[in-house]
Amino acid sequence: MTPAPATPVLSIRGLTVRAERDGQPGQTLVDDVSFDLAPGQVIGLIGESGAGKSTIGLAALGYSRPGCVITAGSVLYKGGDIVHMTERERQLLRGADIAYVAQSAGASFNPAHRLLQQVCEIPIARGLAAPAKARENAIGLFQSLDLPEPQRFGGYFPHQVSGGQLQRAMAAMAMAASPAIVVFDEPTTALDVTTQVEVLAAFRRLIQSHGTAAIYIAHDLAVVAQLADRIMVLRHGKMVEYGDTRDILERPRQPYTQKLVRERTRKFAAAPGAERDERLLTLRNVSASYKSFRNVVHDIDLDVDRSDTFAIVGESGSGKSTLARVIVGMLPRQSGMLELAGETLPASFKERTREQLRRIQLIYQMPDIALNPHQTVYETIARPIQFYFNPPKDEVRAQAEELLRQIELPLEFMTRKTSMLSGGQKQRLCIARALAAKPDVMICDEATSALDPLVAEEILELLRRLQTTHRMGLVFISHDLGVVRRFCNKVIVMKRGAIVDGGAIEKVFAPPLHEYTALLMSSVPQMRPGWLDETLRARSQKQTDAIAQSAA
Amino acid sequence: MNWGGRTLINVLAPRIVLAVLTLFIISLVIFFSVELLPGDTAEAMLGHDATVEALATLRRELQLDSPAYVRYWRWIIDLLHGDLGKSLSSGRAVSDLLAQRLPNTFFLAGFAALISVPLSFVLGVITALYRERAVDRGVNFVALAASSLPDFFVAYALILIFSVHLGWVPPISIISPESSLAERLYLTGLPALTLTFATSAYMLRMTRASILSLLSSPYIEMARLKGVSSGRVIVGHALPNALGPIANVTALTLAYLVVSVVVVETVFAYPGLGQLFVDSVSKRDIPVVQVVAMVFASTYIVLNLVADMVALAANPRLMHPR
Structure with a gap:
């Protein structure tokens, strides 16, 4: 922990940002936020979506997104107020003094240029380094970020490298002009957990070795805790709590912070086992592939009972979502057996009867995309009721109202357009829509991954309650082993389209762990500052052991 | 977008096949729509007082007495062998007529393109850079106004100003095979300007729109946040990604240009393909009409194909597979 020295490198005072539409002031996005950033210090900003953390991060660069206006406060850097600078002055500060690392490197790199050109652009354009020197620096950065073949890496186009590599390349781009401050805006949110560990470690090494101060923005407290010296908790644009990382984690004072800290530890009641359990879903040797790729999933065996909460876990590209598509018939299986209750x-949903379709329902990761924004809540729920059961009109209405009650949305939401709901409410509506079919099996494909942690917890609770009342089997696809462990009773672990581990939760997660399961487990961030160090130490120890073993 | 393992050839091959197929269908349409016209070439040549015997003799001579599909087959096979037929009115080989007129038309269209393409590209970038400001509004207004006026109106207006009032250039553009390049440029100035007016607006507005549509993308925000100047954001970051659509529009506009040459050539009495086309229609010189229509159609299709190729080549995902 760095003690705060007298002169901060960046000082944010009473920052207030409001939304503005057609010149009319609207909602307050950031409300009177102040903090000082000391040289070399890392401050974490944490909160759910809409908490204003990205808006603060961007304000540190004197930037506000279209439709947002900084209405009060100051951002002081080297004696100047960035808020009141001319656009040209701000532009000269950006990159050279204050740099930015965006959430989605995939979208934030220009697809038309090679990586090296983009990394070196600012140092060369500002005359901070001769082109040859700038390239040499960039290669050095690639090396220190553990990027493969640092000499050649810069010659690739953004689409030619992986997401984790791209995110590290973006950190290299931010550091290229040796700025005093870097703003990291959710830089690991889009990455797999196993990749996240490496990228986090690379980021930390980089800012420590350069003595760079940083603002680290994330919605995951456990991630922020690994890098930040101090943490500010934000909600609805206001500061909730601000303190040293250890204090926030160990002695949170505000109820909201306490909830955030506890979020990973809540236990869910088990789904009640039935007296006479019933086999719902049986897969034997199921394989399937997309046109241009060979076997995306292969030789899948699994059994889901009516009382099961069955987890399918793995990293992106492991084939877990594909498996869901195979079960519902959107991607026809090429071989193997798939039975529903015997x-x-x-193989294809097109050949299934309406009754067969009804009994398996799917919930998607992105409720925004899964809902028609022009339909009302009522239309969304009524459609499957009519499609599968076609009861008289008032009966449709009654069933829709009952469903809305079950997902705990007020009845006046019936006439609202789905686009007016929040992320959590949208996911509830998706659940209601699936529930309307009275399914035997509900498949949740990363159904809580895109949601804020606390909202995700509420959705999990809802799912468990519905599962109990409706007696349906739940297939829960997730990359988050922490959630799976607390929520499910059976699990399969997938890697490159095949099952590598599986069984009852207590068995799979009890030692001795399967190697890959252990890797996934150790990658789930934990709510203590030392977690990253321990994980890295354990991994390098394992590597040393492996080398020693192979040498022996 | 995932291109899988596809290469440029794999992507282009089906398009080329489609282009050939389109050309075939167009040849059918051209041939049989001419067939639908009342009367035939023999009647047109001999006039209304021709005797039945004379008509029959001429039809036999011109092989007009066989059924339409046989004549189509003969025509298309001859075309594929490079035999374009003979003009009925002058008796000269159609290929000779083309050899004389085609270069003139391409010269005029090329000259117009040489002005309008760089002009609209630069204006498009400038209007994108200074969007919603006076320059942008002014350029857009003029461009829209010019493109809304019919070609012949613009042509006559230009003649009125530059020939009648100012007397800088002659009102007609008659060139001969002996004309020097300087002479040609001087004489085709007005028609080229007319075509520039007709085609620039669309290219300009598409250039502007393609650039602006990219300005809200994350990598443009990123470029701003890393301190790239606003000019460099447009030219260095937005433009390279807009090249595909811009090239596409440019090629399509050029195709349009070759076709709108018909009107402009007639107004300026310019000895190009368009004028030949109009003359041949009025003389019912069907072999010439058919071939010239095929030339226009092929130009259109080839330029469309080029547009596709350029748009694909501008995509780094295709040029640099993983």
Whole structure:
């Protein structure tokens, strides 16, 4: 922990940002936020979406997104107020003095240029380094960020490298002109957990070795805790609590912070086991592939009972979502057997009967995309009721109202357009829509991954309650082993389209762990500052052991 | 977008096949729509007082007495062998007529393109850079106004100003095979300007729109946040990604240009393909009409194909597969 010295490198005072539409002031996005950033210090900003953390991060660069206006406060850097500078002055500060690392490197790199050109652009354009020197620096940065073949890496186009590599390349781009401050805006949110560990470690090494101060923005407290000296908790644009990382984690004072800290530890009641359990879903040797790729999932065996909460876990690209598509028939299986309650299902959904379709329902990761924004809540729920059961009109209405009650949305939401709901409410609506079919199996494909942690917890609770009342089997696809462990009773672990580990939760997660399961487990960030160090130490120890073993 | 393992050839091959197929269908349409016209070439040549015997003799001579599909087959096979037929009115080989007129038309269209493409590209970038400001509004207004006026109106207006009032250039553009390049440029100035007016607006507005549509993308925000100047953001970051759509529009506009040459050539009495086309229609010189229509159609299709190729080549995902 760095003690705060007298002169901060960046000082934010009473920052207030408001939304503005057609010149009319609207909602307050950031409300009177102040903090000082000392040289070399890392401050973490944490909160759910809409908390204003990205807006603060951007304000540190004197930037506000279209439709947002900094209405009060100051951002002091080297004696100047960035808020009141001319656009040209601000532009000269950006990159050279204050740099930015965006959430989605995939979208934030220009697809038309090679990586090296983009990394070196600012140092060369500002005359901070000769082109040859700038390239040499960039290669040095690639090396220190553990990027493969640092000499050649810069010659690739953004689409030619992986997401984790791209995110590190973006950190290299931010550091290229040796700025005093870097703003990291959710830089690891889009990455797999196993990749996240490496990228976090690379970031930390980089800012420590350069003595760079940083603002680290994330919605995951456990991640922020690994890098930040101090943490500010934000909600609805206001500061909730601000303190040293250890204090926030160990002695949170505000109820909201306490909830955030506890979020990973809540236990869910088990789904009640039935007296006479019933086998719902059986897969034997199921394989399937997309046109241009060979076997995306292969030789899958699994059994889901009516009382099961069955987890399918793995990293992106492991084939877990593909498996869901195979089960519902959107991607027809090429071989193997798929039974629902003893009845063999046709490979393609097109050949399945309406009754077969009804009994398996799917919930997607992105409720925004899964809902028609022009439909009302009522239309969204009524459609499957009519499609599967076609009861009289008032009966449709009654069933829709009952569903809305079950997902705990007020009845006056019926006439609202789905686009007016929040992320959590949208996901509730998706659940209601699936529930309307009275399914036997509900498949949740990363159904809580895009949601804020506390909202995700509420959705999990809702799912568990519905599962109990409706007696349905739940297939829960997730990359988050922490959630799976607390929420599910059976699990399969997938890697490159195949099952590598599986069984009852207590068994799979009890030692001795399967190697890959152990890697996934150790990658789940934990709510203590030393977690990253321990994980890295354990990994390098394992590597040393492996080398020693192979040498022996 | 995932291109899988596809290469440029894999992507282009089906388009080329489609282009050939389109050309085939167009040849059918051209041939049989001419067939639908009342009367035939023999009647047109001999006039209304021709005797039945004379008509029959001429039809036999011109092989007009066989059924339409046989004549189509003969025509298309001859075309593929490079035999374009003979003009009925002058008796000269159609290929000779083309050899004389085609270069003139391409010269005029090329000259117009040489002015309008760079002009609209630069104006498009400038209007994107100074969007919603006076320059942008002014350029857009003029461009829209010019493109809304019919070609012949613009042509006559230009003649009125530059020939009648100012007397800088002659009102007609008659060139001969002996004309020097300087002479040609001087004489085709007005028609080229007319075509520039007709085609620039669309290219300009598409250039502007393609650039602006990219300005809200994350990598443009990123470029701003890393301190790239606003001019460099447009030219260095937005423009390279807009090249595909811009090239596409440019090629399409050029195709349009070759076709709108018909009107402009007639107004300026310019000895190009368009004028030949109009003359041949009025003389019912069907072999010439058919071939010239095929030339226009091929130009259109080839330029469309080029547009596709350029748009694909501008995509780094395709040029640099993983």
